[in-house]
Amino acid sequence: MSARKLRVGIVGCGVIAPLHAESYRLADGVEITWACDLVEEKARRLAEKYGIAHVTTDYREVTAAADVDCISVCTDHASHSPITVAALDGGKHVLCEKALAASPAGLDAMFAAHARRPELAFGGVFQHRFDQDVQLLKRLVEDGSLGDLLTAGVQIRCWRSPDYYRADRWRGTWAEEGGAVLINQAIHFIDALLWIVGGARAVNGVYANLTHGDSMETEDTAVATLKFAGGALGILEATCSSHLSWEPTLSLHGTRGSIDLRGGLPLKVRFTDEATAKRIEQDLAECDRAMKVAAGKRHYGTTHPELIADFVEAIRAGRQPFVTAQSARHAVDVVLGIYQSHRSGSWVDLA
Numbered sequence: 001m002s003a004r005k006l007r008v009g010i011v012g013c014g015v016i017a018p019l020h021a022e023s024y025r026l027a028d029g030v031e032i033t034w035a036c037d038l039v040e041e042k043a044r045r046l047a048e049k050y051g052i053a054h055v056t057t058d059y060r061e062v063t064a065a066a067d068v069d070c071i072s073v074c075t076d077h078a079s080h081s082p083i084t085v086a087a088l089d090g091g092k093h094v095l096c097e098k099a100l101a102a103s104p105a106g107l108d109a110m111f112a113a114h115a116r117r118p119e120l121a122f123g124g125v126f127q128h129r130f131d132q133d134v135q136l137l138k139r140l141v142e143d144g145s146l147g148d149l150l151t152a153g154v155q156i157r158c159w160r161s162p163d164y165y166r167a168d169r170w171r172g173t174w175a176e177e178g179g180a181v182l183i184n185q186a187i188h189f190i191d192a193l194l195w196i197v198g199g200a201r202a203v204n205g206v207y208a209n210l211t212h213g214d215s216m217e218t219e220d221t222a223v224a225t226l227k228f229a230g231g232a233l234g235i236l237e238a239t240c241s242s243h244l245s246w247e248p249t250l251s252l253h254g255t256r257g258s259i260d261l262r263g264g265l266p267l268k269v270r271f272t273d274e275a276t277a278k279r280i281e282q283d284l285a286e287c288d289r290a291m292k293v294a295a296g297k298r299h300y301g302t303t304h305p306e307l308i309a310d311f312v313e314a315i316r317a318g319r320q321p322f323v324t325a326q327s328a329r330h331a332v333d334v335v336l337g338i339y340q341s342h343r344s345g346s347w348v349d350l351a
């Protein structure tokens with residue numbers, strides 16, 4: 001561990017910011033020096049709760065501050081890009097919440113800034129890649145336990161009330177959220193699926209606003225099909241109009257076995273070799289699902305602390321974090337691809 005503390009600025013002091021603050025506090029040798037929010041009172045509240053010395057409403061103060069080494073970007077989706085660009089250009093390492101950006105132009109600007117300062121750590125927040133069940137599924141694909149992957153899918157069913165969309169101006173807008181259920185809630189498990197199977201090369205989808213027409217303009221329901229890079233086919237369903245609140249289902253089907261998880265727990269595990277199925281069920285039963293910090297909602301999962309500890313270690317080691325921004329981009333490209341496919345009526349190729 002280096003002698004000097006790593007100094008953090010948090011930009012955006014809303015719902016997710018305390019989870020970042022508490023996760024940084026769990027990491028050794030870290031001090032949060034700045035809290036920034038357009039609404040000064042929100043920055044002040046976070047600062048008081050976590051003993052943060054400086055408060056501002058202008059993120060440029062944080063990106064230019066001498067006592068900041070890295071910045072957590074915890075604002076609405078459209079503002080991630082300008083804040084990240086200013087931070088990287090200011091020589092700060094960046095951890096950006098999902099979704100990295102709300103548009104292809106926003107993404108391109110962020111990666112152009114990182115190309116100017118490639119020595120800086122630039123990570124995305126997809127904490128579920130640290131979930132032990134998600135890591136287990138990835139191992140089953142990679143070590144050949146499932147055989148050749150044939151199909152894989154994800155269903156995300158959650159509930160977002162009309163009041164949720166009315167409460168914050170940016171939510172449910174194309175301009176600031178960039179969408180709704182796909183780019184905000186489902187993107188976590190779209191990322192998990194893509195990470196497990198090794199990425200997608202094309203997507204075709206449709207979306208609708210079926211029950212939130214009075215409270216927001218973007219989609220509350222979407223379905224899509226995917227062609228994965230390895231040749232398997234995929235399916236995706238997402239809705240924030242469901243009474244089955246927060247029950248993500250991940251399914252993988254290969255020539256040697258099939259596995260369906262709901263909320264990280266096994267629904268069905270069938271393998272040609274029964275001993276393998278038993279071992280996997282046992283491993284799933286032993287996955288650590290304990291909450292490590294008080295901040296955050298149950299459906300955010302338990303692994304922000306692991307992701308932030310890795311970001312801190314990455315900075316100290318001079319490497320990119322486990323969830324590189326580059327890899328976190330793929331799920332955004334898939335989501336933006338579904339929107340584009342809906343409008344064009346065609347498949348969208350993913351670079």
Ligand SMILES: NC(=O)c1ccc[n+]([C@@H]2O[C@H](COP(=O)([O-])OP(=O)(O)OC[C@H]3O[C@@H](n4cnc5c(N)ncnc54)[C@H](O)[C@@H]3O)[C@@H](O)[C@H]2O)c1
Pocket residue numbers: 011012013014015016017036037038039042057058059073074075076077079097098099125127168184300
């Ligand atoms: N990883 C997860 O599990 C998880 C969970 C919830 C939210 N998020 C993500 O975190 C981000 C924030 O979500 P939230 O629910 O905390 O939203 P929020 O609306 O509660 O908070 C966002 C805050 O950012 C502030 N802000 C906006 N633009 C700003 C700017 N230019 N400078 C300074 N402050 C600015 C707003 O005033 C607001 O207080 C989003 O990207 C969201 O998708 C991630």
